[in-house]
Amino acid sequence: xxxxxxxxxxxxxxxxxxxxxxxxxxxxxxxxxxxxxxxxxxxxxxxxxxxxxxxxxxxxxxxxxxxxxxxxxxxxxxxxxxxxxxxxxxxxxxxxxxxxxxxxxxxxxxxxxxxxxxxxxxxxxxxxxxxxxxxxxxxxxxxxxxxxxxxxxxxxxxxxxxxxxxxxxxxxxxxxxxxxxxxxxxxxxxxxxxxxxxxxxxxxxxxxxxxxxxxxxxxxxxxxxxxxxxxxxxxxxxxxxxxxxxxxxxxxxxxxxxxxxxxxxxxxxxxxxxxxxxxxxxxxxxxxxxxxxxxxxxxxxxxxxxxxxxxxxxxxxxxxxxxxxxxxxxxxxxxxxxxxxxxxxxxxxxxxxxxxxxxxxxxxxxxxxxxxxxxxxxxxxxxxxxxxxxxxxxxxxxxxxxxxxxxxxxxxxxxxxxxxxxxxxxxxxxxxxxxxxxxxxxxxxxxxxxxxxxxxxxxxxxxxxxxxxxxxxxxxxxxxxxxxxxxxxxxxxxxxxxxxxxxxxxxxxxxxxxxxxxxxxxxxxxxxxxxxxxxxxxxxxxxxxxxxxxx
Amino acid sequence: xxxxxxxxxxxxxxxxxxxxxxxxxxxxxxxxxxxxxxxxxxxxxxxxxxxxxxxxxxxxxxxxxxxxxxxxxxxxxxxxxxxxxxxxxxxxxxxxxxxxxxxxxxxxxxxxxxxxxxxxxxxxxxxxxxxxxxxxxxxxxxxxxxxxxxxxxxxxxxxxxxxxxxxxxxxxxxxxxxxxxxxxxxxxxxxxxxxxxxxxxxxxxxxxxxxxxxxxxxxxxxxxxxxxxxxxxxxxxxxxxxxxxxxxxxxxxxxxxxxxxxxxxxxxxxxxxxxxxxxxxxxxxxxxxxxxxxxxxxxxxxxxxxxxxxxxxxxxxxxxx
Numbered sequence: 001x002x003x004x005x006x007x008x009x010x011x012x013x014x015x016x017x018x019x020x021x022x023x024x025x026x027x028x029x030x031x032x033x034x035x036x037x038x039x040x041x042x043x044x045x046x047x048x049x050x051x052x053x054x055x056x057x058x059x060x061x062x063x064x065x066x067x068x069x070x071x072x073x074x075x076x077x078x079x080x081x082x083x084x085x086x087x088x089x090x091x092x093x094x095x096x097x098x099x100x101x102x103x104x105x106x107x108x109x110x111x112x113x114x115x116x117x118x119x120x121x122x123x124x125x126x127x128x129x130x131x132x133x134x135x136x137x138x139x140x141x142x143x144x145x146x147x148x149x150x151x152x153x154x155x156x157x158x159x160x161x162x163x164x165x166x167x168x169x170x171x172x173x174x175x176x177x178x179x180x181x182x183x184x185x186x187x188x189x190x191x192x193x194x195x196x197x198x199x200x201x202x203x204x205x206x207x208x209x210x211x212x213x214x215x216x217x218x219x220x221x222x223x224x225x226x227x228x229x230x231x232x233x234x235x236x237x238x239x240x241x242x243x244x245x246x247x248x249x250x251x252x253x254x255x256x257x258x259x260x261x262x263x264x265x266x267x268x269x270x271x272x273x274x275x276x277x278x279x280x281x282x283x284x285x286x287x288x289x290x291x292x293x294x295x296x297x298x299x300x301x302x303x304x305x306x307x308x309x310x311x312x313x314x315x316x317x318x319x320x321x322x323x324x325x326x327x328x329x330x331x332x333x334x335x336x337x338x339x340x341x342x343x344x345x346x347x348x349x350x351x352x353x354x355x356x357x358x359x360x361x362x363x364x365x366x367x368x369x370x371x372x373x374x375x376x377x378x379x380x381x382x383x384x385x386x387x388x389x390x391x392x393x394x395x396x397x398x399x400x401x402x403x404x405x406x407x408x409x410x411x412x413x414x415x416x417x418x419x420x421x422x423x424x425x426x427x428x429x430x431x432x433x434x435x436x437x438x439x440x441x442x443x444x445x446x447x448x449x450x451x452x453x454x455x456x457x458x459x460x461x462x463x464x465x466x467x468x469x470x471x472x473x474x475x476x477x478x479x480x481x482x483x484x485x486x487x488x489x490x491x492x493x494x495x496x497x498x499x500x501x502x503x504x505x506x507x508x509x510x511x512x513x514x515x516x517x518x519x520x521x522x523x524x525x526x527x528x529x530x531x532x533x534x535x536x537x538x539x540x541x542x543x544x545x546x547x548x549x550x551x
Numbered sequence: 552x553x554x555x556x557x558x559x560x561x562x563x564x565x566x567x568x569x570x571x572x573x574x575x576x577x578x579x580x581x582x583x584x585x586x587x588x589x590x591x592x593x594x595x596x597x598x599x600x601x602x603x604x605x606x607x608x609x610x611x612x613x614x615x616x617x618x619x620x621x622x623x624x625x626x627x628x629x630x631x632x633x634x635x636x637x638x639x640x641x642x643x644x645x646x647x648x649x650x651x652x653x654x655x656x657x658x659x660x661x662x663x664x665x666x667x668x669x670x671x672x673x674x675x676x677x678x679x680x681x682x683x684x685x686x687x688x689x690x691x692x693x694x695x696x697x698x699x700x701x702x703x704x705x706x707x708x709x710x711x712x713x714x715x716x717x718x719x720x721x722x723x724x725x726x727x728x729x730x731x732x733x734x735x736x737x738x739x740x741x742x743x744x745x746x747x748x749x750x751x752x753x754x755x756x757x758x759x760x761x762x763x764x765x766x767x768x769x770x771x772x773x774x775x776x777x778x779x780x781x782x783x784x785x786x787x788x789x790x791x792x793x794x795x796x797x798x799x800x801x802x803x804x805x806x807x808x809x810x811x812x813x814x815x816x817x818x819x820x821x822x823x824x825x826x827x828x829x830x831x832x833x834x835x836x837x838x839x840x841x842x843x844x845x846x847x848x849x850x851x852x853x854x855x856x857x858x859x860x861x862x863x864x865x866x867x868x869x870x871x872x
Contacts, residue, residue: 164645268648268686290646293685296654296664303658310651311644381640385703387608389659390631550624551609 009109025114029121046283050128056522058217058447059481066180069148071466073107074157074172075165091113096256097283107152131157140216147209150241153248170368173469182209212237286318304399324414331418353515354418358505362444363476369469370451373400393548408444435510442529443503449536455545476504500524557583559742565614567600574600575766584815585741589757597766598746603712606636627746641696643688652685660707674702694725713744718752730756734742754858761864769865787825790850800846824829838870
């Protein structure tokens with residue numbers, strides 16, 4: 001285990017990414033304390049200012065761990081597998097558990113270094129008074145360490161199953177989003193009702209570290225609209241996290257064996273060669289059978305777009321159709337439940353659920369689809385071949401952007417039936433729905449252009465995917481930290497200013513979702529997104545021209 | 552006899568610098584229609600940089616390069632139609648079958664649908680890869696990928712085919728297949744530029760060779776011309792019967808040569824090797840001397856110099872400023 005740990009730590013700390021993360025955390029902590037340090041010779045005996053700094057510090061630490069830690073374990077095993085060094089490790093006298101725990105310990109080691117970088121800021125909070133060392137500060141660090149181990153275990157488990165580092169990144173960040181954010185959503189909408197689903201939703205949210213962190217920061221429960229809450233959210237979270245870590249550790253350790261490599265090469269069987277019965281079954285199962293023999297690319301069609309549709313690993317058409325069907329069914333079912341009065345939700349709540357669902361899909365899917373558009377070509381050597389074809393930079397860029405745009409359009413259209421039913425129930429919300437749809441379309445376009453631009457700056461898809469997720473999550477989830485601190489330390493104007501960049505908050509405010517209805521974010525948000533999209537598009541065009549130009 | 556119109560690839564005083572580093576310096580080279588040029592040199596010699604300039608992926612710092620009259624840096628669109636280029640990295644796409652992969656590149660080259668279908672079939676036949684058409688590209692072995700790479704290169708029926716290390720990493724049978732494919736292409740009138748480290752392979756198929764080291768062209772011409780230029784001496788192997796007096800044989804051969812450094816005895820092989828530029832008659836007298844001196848000679852033969860010798864001879868000579 002020692003050898004693995006040493007090697008992992010060495011290779012981890014040598015990366016520019018690790019240096020950037022450490023420098024970023026150190027600078028962020030410095031700014032945080034400098035901004036909130038008492039000015040003048042006044043002493044705040046109540047410790048209000050200190051608590052405000054501590055709240056910010058706690059959320060920033062949580063965001064840093066959630067956004068930055070998963071990227072390292074997620075690529076760890078799959079990259080070794082690709083580089084064939086995993087075979088060497090498994091062939092050595094090291095046991096699979098030694099390999100696994102070496103990698104997990106390296107992740108933890110990195111987090112410990114990050115935490116040490118935050119100690120001066122934490123000490124400053126404590127020195128200002130009002131913060132309990134044993135009741136708040138140390139438990140917060142304990143939660144962060146457990147969360148880091150949990151995310152490390154999750155990343156390693158995904159990494160042991162993934163085929164490529166970028167798919168590992170996508171799945172890991174998707175799982176992290178579900179774990180940290182989505183587990184709390186059912187409770188937000190079901191609280192106050194008496195049903196087994198509501199009880200399940202109540203306990204489900206403690207899988208997320210957010211309620212525990214909020215408890216430690218003195219913010220109580222997230223999304224809680226009524227009184228009440230868990231007695232011990234910190235302890236509940238720690239127990240669930242440890243349990244999850246143990247299960248994932250067992251699963252991953254068992255996976256780390258030569259069986260990982262014991263698979264034959266695909267013989268390329270096509271559906272056309274199968275029996276009639278199998279062909280009929282596959283037609284129903286897949287709708288668009290991925291294994292059928294495809295016809296030649298037609299005239300007037302952008303070849304790059306078709307190539308992207310056919311070669312992408314993530315978001316292939318048969319899966320997208322299933323996703324779209326699921327979205328359509330869920331959005332219709334939600335609206336139908338309200339119509340029949342079987343759920344005691346207003347149109348605003350239903351709209352809120354649909355908006356969150358769509359935004360989550362956009363944020364989760366877009367980087368997965370677009371972050372590899374350019375970096376994937378650079379990584380595989382395909383870019384050189386594309387440059388050798390007579391296709392212009394514009395044709396290549398159009399084909400790539402269109403391939404993602406059509407997919408996103410399909411996903412957005414899937415939830416429209418829900419909105420239509422909403423308008424049919426209450427025609428007064430038609431203007432709100434129109435504004436939400438505009439917000440969603442703008443968000444989708446912005447996400448596509450942002451991820452593709454990020455992609456053009458990287459030579460590895462996994463790095464581009466992480467960078468895209470981090471930027472999008474900072475915009476869509478990071479700015480929500482201001483909303484969480486809407487009573488203190490942030491005033492209404494500050495929160496509104498921060499949320500103006502957030503398309504999710506803008507859509508939620510339009511649909512009058514509780515908690516967001518008081519902010520006026522439209523049309524400022526549209527202008528911001530529109531301007532950023534145009535600027536990014538210009539930057540992207542420039543990058544493509546540079547990449548296409550002779551060396 | 553070749554004419555100016557036969558000159559397909561013309562490189563004149565090509566220099567390419569990357570900042571302070573000079574990758575290619577004052578390189579001039581001509582390849583005629585239907586020829587196979589073996590472009591050889593050690594790693595980092597400047598082969599790939601030269602090729603990048605030829606295919607329009609890099610601009611020369613000075614000098615010029617043209618293919619079939621099209622300037623490689625100014626008429627890149629024409630170059631793309633004239634040249635089929637297979638880089639040393641395959642450039643595969645996931646989840647794509649071989650036929651889809653070729654179809655994409657055919658469409659990228661603007662080949663019409665019906666024509667493309669026909670052309671894919673043809674290039675798969677040329678490269679003996681028809682049976683792979685439903686296989687996923689990423690699941691192919693290295694040798695199979697190289698064949699598909701050549702098929703992709705030929706899709707738009709280019710006049711010149713440039714292959715960067717096509718035999719790299721191939722097993723012997725795959726190398727033989729590759730050699731046959733390249734010879735077939737030359738028979739069909741294609742002009743080929745092939746870089747390789749596997750010199751015996753090149754020696755078998757190339758009718759022109761260019762040796763480059765440190766960015767400079769060190770020798771160019773037919774294999775025979777290069778041999779004549781770089782190797783004025785011949786190697787003679789004198790095989791003795793086992794247990795023969797090797798010292799006596801070495802003494803007699805050294806007396807004949809007059810240069811002890813040119814005589815290389817091998818006790819393990821019972822053999823004496825001699826580097827010499829003496830005539831056939833002189834060598835005949837050496838054999839006579841050995842036999843009459845009681846040395847039991849079982850074989851007396853000249854070792855044919857090959858491309859490897861020429862390459863080593865050229866690369867061993869320091870570059871003059």
